[in-house]
Amino acid sequence: EAQVTQNPRYLITVTGKKLTVTCSQNMNHEYMSWYRQDPGLGLRQIYYSMNVEVTDKGDVPEGYKVSRKEKRNFPLILESPSPNQTSLYFCASSESRDTFVVMDEQYFGPGTRLTVT
Amino acid sequence: QKEVEQNSGPLSVPEGAIASLNCTYSDRVSQSFFWYRQYSGKSPELIMSIYSNGDKEDGRFTAQLNKASQYVSLLIRDSQPSDSATYLCAGLYNFNKFYFGSGTKLNVKP
Numbered sequence: 001e002a003q004v005t006q007n008p009r010y011l012i013t014v015t016g017k018k019l020t021v022t023c024s025q026n027m028n029h030e031y032m033s034w035y036r037q038d039p040g041l042g043l044r045q046i047y048y049s050m051n052v053e054v055t056d057k058g059d060v061p062e063g064y065k066v067s068r069k070e071k072r073n074f075p076l077i078l079e080s081p082s083p084n085q086t087s088l089y090f091c092a093s094s095e096s097r098d099t100f101v102v103m104d105e106q107y108f109g110p111g112t113r114l115t116v117t
Numbered sequence: 118q119k120e121v122e123q124n125s126g127p128l129s130v131p132e133g134a135i136a137s138l139n140c141t142y143s144d145r146v147s148q149s150f151f152w153y154r155q156y157s158g159k160s161p162e163l164i165m166s167i168y169s170n171g172d173k174e175d176g177r178f179t180a181q182l183n184k185a186s187q188y189v190s191l192l193i194r195d196s197q198p199s200d201s202a203t204y205l206c207a208g209l210y211n212f213n214k215f216y217f218g219s220g221t222k223l224n225v226k227p
Contacts, residue, residue: 033215040125042205042219043161050213058214090160106151106215108160 002027004109006091012115013081021076021112023091031094032074033058033106034066036087043090049074050096081116088113120146121208123218131226136193138204138221143187146208146216150189152180153205155220161205165191196225 004025013019025032033048035058045058049068063085065077074093078085092106120143130136142150149168153161167173167180167189179192189208193200206218 031213035217040219042123043207043215043217045215045217048213048215056213059216105163105166106161108162111160 002107004091004093004107006089006109006112008112009110010113012117014117015082016080019078019081019114021078021089021091021114023074023076023109024072025074025091025093025107026072027093027095027107028071029093029107030071030096031106032068033092033094034064034074034076035090035092036060036085037090037111038087046076046089081114083116086114086116118143119218120210120216121206121218123204123206123221125219125221127222127224129224129226130196132196132198134196134225136196136200136223136225138191138193138206138223139188140190140206140218141188142206142208142216146210148212149209150180150182151207151209152178152189152191153207153217154200155203155205157202164204193223196223198225198227201225 007022030051034046035043044060047066049055089112091109094106123140151166152164155161165180167182173180177194181190203220203222205220
């Protein structure tokens with residue numbers, strides 16, 4: 001089954017304790033992306049990756065890091081989480097017809113609800 | 118100004134009516150547009166994408182894009198209670214960066 005998986009699904013942590021949220025897709029998609037969703041603000045893009053070793057900042061990258069060492073995986077790293085990073089996080093992937101074109105449907109993972117106290 | 122803006126609603130329509138959802142966008146977002154549906158507690162799923170001016174129909178859904186006025190809309194014909202969800206409008210910038218609106222909540226009353 002074609003899917004995007006995220007782990008963990010729920011996480012409660014404390015300020016400053018480094019954490020990683022994993023994202024994996026089995027569709028051989030080139031494009032992967034991380035979003036956060038907050039009430040009233042919709043989905044905001046954190047980072048995206050056009051392919052292996054190619055990553056770039058989205059709209060709200062501060063406080064986050066990503067890496068893309070393999071095509072299927074795109075982990076989101078919070079080096080020193082703070083309460084304002086409490087949010088619902090979605091990973092998504094999409095097939096690119098061209099190296100610099102994303103036009104196809106994004107497939108979203110199930111979400112990770114993060115609470116930072 | 119947000120790159121993509123939507124009225125948060127809720128928009129209430131009776132079952133069988135046409136639901137009209139609207140979205141405006143900035144100059145920055147001008148390439149491709151997408152409508153996603155998100156049920157409470159679930160992840161977004163694509164309903165339609167539209168790239169060119171005009172209408173695009175898929176079953177009960179019609180997306181409309183007007184680049185001159187910088188708006189994109191989604192019409193849902195014969196609305197069903199199962200259509201009750203939050204609808205997210207998204208625009209693509211520079212072929213790789215997505216901007217989403219805050220979403221419009223639709224309630225379809227039986």
